[in-house]
Amino acid sequence: MSPERTPVEYTSVRELRGPLIVVEGVGGVGWDEFATITLASGERRHGVVLEVRDDLAVVEVLEGTGGMDPAGLRMAFDGRPLTVPVGEGWLGRTCDGRGAPRDGGPPVFGRTSAPVEGMAVNPVRRQPPGEPVLTGIAAVDVLTTLVRGQKLPIFSAAGLPHLELAVQIAAQATTTGERFSVVFAGMGLTHADAFFVQEALAERAAAGELCLLLNTADDPVIERILTPRLALTVAEHLAFDGGRHVLVIMTDMTSYAEALREVSAARGEVPARRAYPGYLYSDLASLYERCGRIVGQPGSVTVLPVLTMPAGDITHPVPDLTGYITEGQIVLARQIHAEGVYPPVDALSSLSRLMRKGAGPGRTRGDHLDVAAQLTAALARARQAGELAELAGESALSPADRRYLAMYPRYLHDFLHQERDRTLALDESLERAWRVLLTLPPGELGMLPTALLDARNSDGSPGAVA
Structure with a gap:
C-alpha cells in the first residue's frame, strides 16, 4: 500500500451488518487499511478494513453504523493503516477508546x-524481564511480585472489587530510579465506573504520569476492540522512544472478548468454543505479547490485564487462553471477599512465574x-487443617494443625487486608508477613534460613540480613 495513493470514493454499499459495512466494486484495497466514510448529511466517520474478497471489502466503523443510509454513503480508502499520534502528549490526558478527548482539552498531537495494530516484540530482541514494579498492595508485592516487562493478569468474577484494585494499583504503582508512567484502558465500563476511575486517578493524571482511555458500555463495540491497541501503542512509544517504564492496565478483557465475538458474529464466521471466534487465542496473544523489554532499547512495557470469569469459571475461554499466554495470574476469591477482606487475593491460586527475576537480594530485600x-x-498447611477440621472436628487436629488454623485469620486481617486508599511500602508489607509467621512455633519455619531467624531474634529487623 502506498500512502501517496489518491483516494477514490466508492458509493456501492451492499449492506450494513451490525457495526460493519460491506462495499463492492473496490480495487487495490488491503487488509487493515484506514477508511473515511461520508454520510449524506456531511458527517464523517472512520473505519478499518477487516476483510477483502474479490471486489468486496468489509469495513468496521469505529463510531458505529447508527443513523447511516447505505444509499447516501461515500467511502474513501487512505492506502495506509489506522495510525495515531504518539509521544508524551498523552500523559495527563483522559480520552475515549478512540483517543478523542473526554477531558475538554484539544486533540492529542505528537x-x-x-499504526494502532502494532506488532509483538521480536523474540530474538526480547530482553528477560527484571526489576520489580511495586504496586503498594501487600499480597501482590510480597507473594506475586510484578516484574518490569511481565504480563500478569488479574482473574476475578462479577461482584468482586477488581476495578477498585486495578485503580488502586494505577494510582500508586512505582518502580525505582527511573521515569515511570501508567496507561489505563477501561473497556465496557458503566458511566458510574468511568466517573469513579477518572476521579480516583485525577491526581496521578495531573502529575503527568497517567494516560486514561475510557470506553463505556454504550460506546460503539468497535471502539472497545480498538481501546487496548491504542493503549499499547501509546505505551510502546513512551517506553522504547521515551525511555520510560510503563505499566498498562487493561480492564475488562472479558468485555473486550465479547466485543470481538459480536463482530465475528456480524461477519458470519463459524464460531468456536462458547461462540467466541476461533482466533481468540491469537488475538489475545497479539495484545499481550506487545509488552516486554527490548535489547538495546530503554524502558519497558508491563501489562496487567484484568478479566472477569463468568460464573467464576476459570476454564472459560477468556481466562483459559489468557493463562496460556501470560506469566502467572492473581486470583480474587469470593470466600475471602465474604470475610470483609480487601483485596480478596487467593494466594494459593495466584502465581508470578517471573517473581525471582524481580525479587530478592539487590532488587527488593x-x-x-x-x-x-x-x-x-504455611497457607497451604492452614488450608489442609481447615479441611480436616470440617471433616473430623477441630478436636481431632494435632497441636501444630491448630496453630496453623489459628494463624489463618491473622493472615487475612493482619497481612492481606488493607485500606483501599492506603499504599504499603514493601518493608511494611514484609513486616506484616513476619508478624503472621512468628505466630507459628520456630520448628514450623523450616523454609527460613537459620541465619535469617537468628538475625530477626537478635534485633527484630528482618532487613538486617538484606
Missing part, C-alpha cells in the same frame, strides 16, 4: 504517528523470597 515461600507453605 511529532510522529504509529534479602529475606523477600524466603518469607514469601514460607508464608505460602
Whole structure:
C-alpha cells in the first residue's frame, strides 16, 4: 500500500451488518487499511478494513453504523493503516477508546504517528524481564511480585472489587530510579465506573504520569476492540522512544472478548468454543505479547490485564487462553471477599512465574523470597487443617494443625487486608508477613534460613540480613 495513493470514493454499499459495512466494486484495497466514510448529511466517520474478497471489502466503523443510509454513503480508502499520534502528549490526558478527548482539552498531537495494530516484540530482541514494579498492595508485592516487562493478569468474577484494585494499583504503582508512567484502558465500563476511575486517578493524571482511555458500555463495540491497541501503542512509544517504564492496565478483557465475538458474529464466521471466534487465542496473544523489554532499547512495557470469569469459571475461554499466554495470574476469591477482606487475593491460586527475576537480594530485600515461600507453605498447611477440621472436628487436629488454623485469620486481617486508599511500602508489607509467621512455633519455619531467624531474634529487623 502506498500512502501517496489518491483516494477514490466508492458509493456501492451492499449492506450494513451490525457495526460493519460491506462495499463492492473496490480495487487495490488491503487488509487493515484506514477508511473515511461520508454520510449524506456531511458527517464523517472512520473505519478499518477487516476483510477483502474479490471486489468486496468489509469495513468496521469505529463510531458505529447508527443513523447511516447505505444509499447516501461515500467511502474513501487512505492506502495506509489506522495510525495515531504518539509521544508524551498523552500523559495527563483522559480520552475515549478512540483517543478523542473526554477531558475538554484539544486533540492529542505528537511529532510522529504509529499504526494502532502494532506488532509483538521480536523474540530474538526480547530482553528477560527484571526489576520489580511495586504496586503498594501487600499480597501482590510480597507473594506475586510484578516484574518490569511481565504480563500478569488479574482473574476475578462479577461482584468482586477488581476495578477498585486495578485503580488502586494505577494510582500508586512505582518502580525505582527511573521515569515511570501508567496507561489505563477501561473497556465496557458503566458511566458510574468511568466517573469513579477518572476521579480516583485525577491526581496521578495531573502529575503527568497517567494516560486514561475510557470506553463505556454504550460506546460503539468497535471502539472497545480498538481501546487496548491504542493503549499499547501509546505505551510502546513512551517506553522504547521515551525511555520510560510503563505499566498498562487493561480492564475488562472479558468485555473486550465479547466485543470481538459480536463482530465475528456480524461477519458470519463459524464460531468456536462458547461462540467466541476461533482466533481468540491469537488475538489475545497479539495484545499481550506487545509488552516486554527490548535489547538495546530503554524502558519497558508491563501489562496487567484484568478479566472477569463468568460464573467464576476459570476454564472459560477468556481466562483459559489468557493463562496460556501470560506469566502467572492473581486470583480474587469470593470466600475471602465474604470475610470483609480487601483485596480478596487467593494466594494459593495466584502465581508470578517471573517473581525471582524481580525479587530478592539487590532488587527488593534479602529475606523477600524466603518469607514469601514460607508464608505460602504455611497457607497451604492452614488450608489442609481447615479441611480436616470440617471433616473430623477441630478436636481431632494435632497441636501444630491448630496453630496453623489459628494463624489463618491473622493472615487475612493482619497481612492481606488493607485500606483501599492506603499504599504499603514493601518493608511494611514484609513486616506484616513476619508478624503472621512468628505466630507459628520456630520448628514450623523450616523454609527460613537459620541465619535469617537468628538475625530477626537478635534485633527484630528482618532487613538486617538484606
